[in-house]
Amino acid sequence: MDLRVRYIELLKRSLIDVLGPTMTRAVAQPNGEVRIECVPETERDERLVGRDWPANGTTMVGLARLTNLQRCIETVLDDDVPGDLIETGVWRGGATIFTRALLDVHGGVERLVWAADSFTGLPEPDPTLYPADEGDLHHTVHYLAVSLEEVERNFLRYGIATDRVRFLPGWFRDTLPTVIGEKWSLIRLDGDMYESTMLGLECLYHRLSPGGFVIVDDYGAIDVCRRAVDDFRSRNDIDEALEWIDWTGVCWRKVAS
Numbered sequence: 001m002d003l004r005v006r007y008i009e010l011l012k013r014s015l016i017d018v019l020g021p022t023m024t025r026a027v028a029q030p031n032g033e034v035r036i037e038c039v040p041e042t043e044r045d046e047r048l049v050g051r052d053w054p055a056n057g058t059t060m061v062g063l064a065r066l067t068n069l070q071r072c073i074e075t076v077l078d079d080d081v082p083g084d085l086i087e088t089g090v091w092r093g094g095a096t097i098f099t100r101a102l103l104d105v106h107g108g109v110e111r112l113v114w115a116a117d118s119f120t121g122l123p124e125p126d127p128t129l130y131p132a133d134e135g136d137l138h139h140t141v142h143y144l145a146v147s148l149e150e151v152e153r154n155f156l157r158y159g160i161a162t163d164r165v166r167f168l169p170g171w172f173r174d175t176l177p178t179v180i181g182e183k184w185s186l187i188r189l190d191g192d193m194y195e196s197t198m199l200g201l202e203c204l205y206h207r208l209s210p211g212g213f214v215i216v217d218d219y220g221a222i223d224v225c226r227r228a229v230d231d232f233r234s235r236n237d238i239d240e241a242l243e244w245i246d247w248t249g250v251c252w253r254k255v256a257s
Contacts, residue, residue, distance in 0.1 A: 004105050011101060011158070012066045015094040017057030018047050024055035032140040049246045053143065058154050059094025061190075061217060064246040066098055069188065072213040072251065073102050076185045081211040083185035086114035088172060088200040089217070091144065093151035095188065100160050109164065111185070116168040116175055121145030122192060123171055132194040132224045172196055176203035184208045190217035197228035205232070208254050220248035 013019050023044060026034035036055045039047070046052050050062025059066070073085070085103070090096050096115045103111055121144050125133035138144065148169050155162050168175040172191065180203050187208055189200040197216070208214065218225040219242075229250075232238070240252040 026053040058092040081185040083183040084112040085186040087188040089190035119148040130195040188215040194224040201232040215251040219250040
């Protein structure tokens, strides 16, 4: 097996924390905290499709969605689709670390990777502007709040330089409008809420190059995320077929200019 392939496969498994003899997961509690528990041997495969929250991993997306991200990035590079790559909602940075590493391995070093996140958790819902988010409780889950300093440390732990990474700290409503002039080859949305998903599409999609990809992490898992995607696609007459990645992730490739 090619050494690059071995490195990429090892990196994916390390990022989701499935290499050790034991695995731990975080289970959300009603008070916004989490309980850390060992993953039974019979449930280890749940991590491969991102059905649990790793206690020690740097991404929740699982192996299937990382492999899809790999396929999309490699297609962008093979087809020379112009533009940078961005993730909105990075948590501990695992998927962004993987994106930067993959670009470096395949010679896409000139492309920037953008990481947009509040780095303080999710916003309180704004039902006046986004009625679908009324009652959303993501902002109460402290486990979802990861500081920019911790994300940067995770890059360093994996030996991934951040000189070609641009961090966008703050609420999407404030940060994403500042990059509406950039060109994208890949957009990965992981904002959970209707507002976060819709803002990502509204601010970024019009500058996605033909041949580029949109990846949505929570389409199957969170109803309001699905509604935001469906509303945006309907409103903009987007008819490219959605491809299911696993039980929750979807993507599509932009073919129209």
